[in-house]
Amino acid sequence: MKTIPTTRKIINDPVYGFITIDHPLILAVVSHPYYQRLRNIHQMAFAHLVYPGAMHSRLHHSLGAYHLMGIALNELKSKGIDISPEEELGAKLAILLHDCGHGPFSHALEKELIPGVHHEQLSLLIMEKLNEEFKGQLTTAIAIFTDQYPKKFLHQLVSGQLDVDRMDYLNRDSFFTGVAEGVIGYDRILKMLTVHEGQLMVEEKAIFSIEKFLISRRLMYWQVYLHKTVVSAEMTLVHALRRAQELIAGGIVVKAATDALDFFLQNRQASVNIKQHLDLFCRLDDHDVMASIKNWCNHQDPVLAALSRLIVNRQLLKIRFTPDPTAITTLDALRKETATQLGITEQEAAYFVFTGEARNTTYNPKDERIHILFKDGQVKDISAVDNALINYGSSLSYGEIKKQYVCYPGTLKITPQ
Structure with missing residues (x-):
């Protein structure tokens, strides 16, 4: 069994001031190598x-979400909601570990390194492994995380349309990017949280704060998370790894900079039995990938080398968002010129000229809904309140936007229209 330290810790956080860790089990989990690896995974990838300024890590974010969870639980308890010390500890551990299954560059590489395994599945495997090490002390946390715990509002605080995860990442990402549109009234929202019939709700006085929260999230997605340069960089990284895997499959030697990354590149079936390789996965972080990309800048394969140099030198592919998919004839012309320019085949040029789709929805009523509790006991969805900013009607009412994009080398004479 792991030795549990008893020292109380106060962490200085640039967003909230001070974050207090005052339970020995939480301190032990935070000190564990599985958690500490989050220091080396960027919260916002590229x-x-x-x-x-957006250099903060997954560790920063998880500590911030933990801090907001503590505030939310205290607020609910002050309103007479029954939350036992064991449930409070479980909810704090669940949010602290909710992102521990992220791999290098988080969502950008989620489907590439460990295909078919979502980061939440990996988070659960890690939590189960820690539960074994700590002799069952994370059992309640796991039940809350997986929505198996009877008090559903505890899971809703961890994962839902209005969870403390989203509140922290909007606040934190806005702070570190300097994008003011992401600032939300998180403190007012937390003050207005309540529980009605076992479900997490918000008092009617917070309607405008909730609408501002949803709009801020939409703006942050299109201004930051799905910024065209970010999309270009992340997709170039994806294509570099795909090229490395293609070369390996063809018998060409491609070595990663670390044993951990090399194992997953050379063994594409490892994801089938990922539980057996969990320790190795937990040695992966952004450094493994970037060190490999730097090495591959001089690889004998011109495609892998060129893709790697684009990333390292920040000489990224041009990207253009379009309302409609790019015509096949345009793609063919772009790939033909790219092949000539780089001295590669047109098939290989597809690594430099490709299309995709970026999408975001401001509020999806098919997901867990945001319920407003009125003074007279009525409960309404945020999209059904009087004069709602986000209302029923069509997909556009919920801010659903899809944008097609095409990436291509900026040195081409031909450009997509």
Whole structure:
């Protein structure tokens, strides 16, 4: 069994001031190597290529979400909601570990390194492994995380349309990018939280704060998370790894900079038995990938080398958002010129000229809804309140936007229209 330290810790956080860790089990989990690896995984992947301040990590975010969870639970308890010390500890551990299953560059590489395994599945495997090490002390946390705990509002605080995860990442990402549109009234929203019939709700006085929260999230997605340069950089990284895997499959030697990353590149079936390789996965972080990309800048394969140099030198592919998919004839012309320019085949040119789709929805009523509790006991969805900013009617009412994009080398004479 792991030795549990008893020292109380106060962490200085630039967003909230001070974050207190005052339970020995939480301190032990935070001190564990599985958690500490989050220091080396960027919260916002390549957003720092556009917003240089966005260098904060998954560890920063998880500590911030933990802090907001503590405030939310205290607020609910002050309103007479029954939350036991064990449930409070469980909810704090669940949010603290909710992102521990993220791999290098988080969502950008989620489907590439460990295909078919979502980061939440990996988070659960890690939590189960920690539960074994700590002799069952994370059992309640796991039940809350997986929505198996009877008090559903505890899971809703961890994962829902109005969870403390989203509140922290909007607040934190706005702070570190300097994008003011992401600022939300998180303190007022937390003050207005309540529980009605076992479900997490918000008092009617917070309607405008909730609408501002939803709009801020929409703006942050299109201004930051799905910024065209960020999309270009992340997709170039994806294509570099795909090229490395293609070369390996063809018998060409491609070595990663670390044993951990090399194992997953060379063994594409490892994801089938990822539980057996959990320790190795937990040795992966952004450094493994970037060190490999730097090495591959001089690889004998011109495609892998060129893709790697684009990332390292920040000489990224041009990207254009379009309302409609790019015509096949245009793609063929772009790939033909790219092949000539780089001295590669047109098939290989597809690594430099490709299309995709970016999408975001401001509020999806098919997901867990945001319920407003009125003084007279009525409960309404946020989209059904009087004069709602987000209302029923069509997909556009919920801010659903899809944008097609095409990436291509900026040195081409031909450009997509």
